[in-house]
Amino acid sequence: MRGILLVARRDFAAYVNTIWGWLIIAVALFLDGVLFHALALTSTAQYSADVLSKFFFNSGGVALGVGVVVTMRLFAEERQTGTMVLLESSPLSDRQLVLGKYLSAMMFMTLLHALTAYMPAMIFVNGKVGIEQIAVGYLGILLMSSAGVAIGTWASSVSRNQILAAVLGGMLVLLFVLCHWLAKVSDAPFKELFANMAFYAKQFAPFEDGRVNTENVFYFLSVTFAFLTLATQALTARRWE
């Protein structure tokens, strides 16, 4: 655990001690704010719960995009700058390296989500929402972010440069987001498979409304576990090449 935290702390510091990390946060907050104003705070009367749902819907999308940008550097940048050898020649296992990197990205995502909290708080000014819905919404965003970050971590682990990692990670995340469209144009058994894989339409939607379903939690954790395992295998395979 000490090794995982060591890697996570350094990588997190690399995000927040450079302009790069704060630039990502600024752009993400700007997008979140614009979308919140344009799509959630409409001129027509709405229930506060609906406004909150729309906020989580928008924020979830931004989080997935940010996840791709944040994770593209995890391993690909280390390869580009030649520092990967420090990690690979250390006594840390490949799993520890992957978990450390993943944790650093999740720490960054958590910081970003914490900074969006002023938007749900604003709903209290003219409306009334339950703290539970806010908590569940953020839980959903964190779980979906976790899955997105894991996909990005894998993409970075198999890519020689950051652009390739971003493209690969972005395409996979997009695939998971657009799965419900694929479901509409597919026949059984893929129709059901794609429908169940859909990040937004199927798995994240209940969280937006303040509902926690075990199957949704399990799904996001499964995707996270699967892609982190693949990333670990990708690192190990390089030692045996």
Next chain:
Amino acid sequence: MITVEGLTHYYGERRAVEGLSFTIAANEIVGFLGLNGAGKSTTLKVLAGLVIPTAGTVTVNGTDLVAANAEFRSQIGYLPEDPPLYREMTVSEFLLYVGQLKGRSAAEVQAELPKVLETCQLAHVQHRVIQELSHGYRKRVGIAQAIIHRPQLVILDEPISGLDPKQIVEMRQVVRALGKQCTVLISSHILAEISETCDRILVLNGGRIVAQGQESDLAAAAHTAGTRITLQVRADRALVEGALRSVSGVQKWDAVEEPGGLLKVHVAMDSDQRESLVAALVTAGVGVRRVVEDESELESIFLGLTQGASA
């Protein structure tokens, strides 16, 4: 003690190294020579724990590379040709991080830090951001990260490439200081540097060790027997060549004109025929100004070994 036995590695169908066996004693500074593609980089990567070999065993003080990979890696310090540095960190922060990454506690690394900074002559820049340092200092930080966890074996790949003459001299001091603390394996294309700093040399060619030992041992192995001399004479080229042809045992020569009507003549003989040669030259009317026996240099030894092995 580092022991390598039957080390073999293939990249797909391509053989990189085969049947490599050697040992390195504690506190020995060993030079690792080989032409590009000889298998040097692969061997260094295996020794650094970055690559698992196809076959063979590598142990450091009895710790096996494959059976105890994590423990093995904690005993190795590795400096690649381009030092792996997090440039946004200060020298001290970076070394503290790497020391812990290599398995030491923060307290242990803090205790070791002053000694490492002194060995690598970095104390006065320890609070500076690595990005701001010159190439020479970055190399030193690279060495410092390789020794901060007190490894048994330190592998330095081209440690002086890109350094200016002053930095090269300072780097030699650093390497010699390292040799008192741990075993050092240096890979370099600059043969004079290997000759200057290493106790022993391993020569790799075609994925195999073709010679090992001190420079004098390698000279014998390279079959550089015979005598090579350099003459400085004042005479016509044809006169000199006529005299050289008359001496049995002279295998080949070449002559270069020098200012003042002088000739510099390199002569290779199958045995030491210097007296006969000078007598023949003087008899022919050649003015002999100087006769010097060539010392066998590492470059020629290295070429002799690698060409001989590949022939």
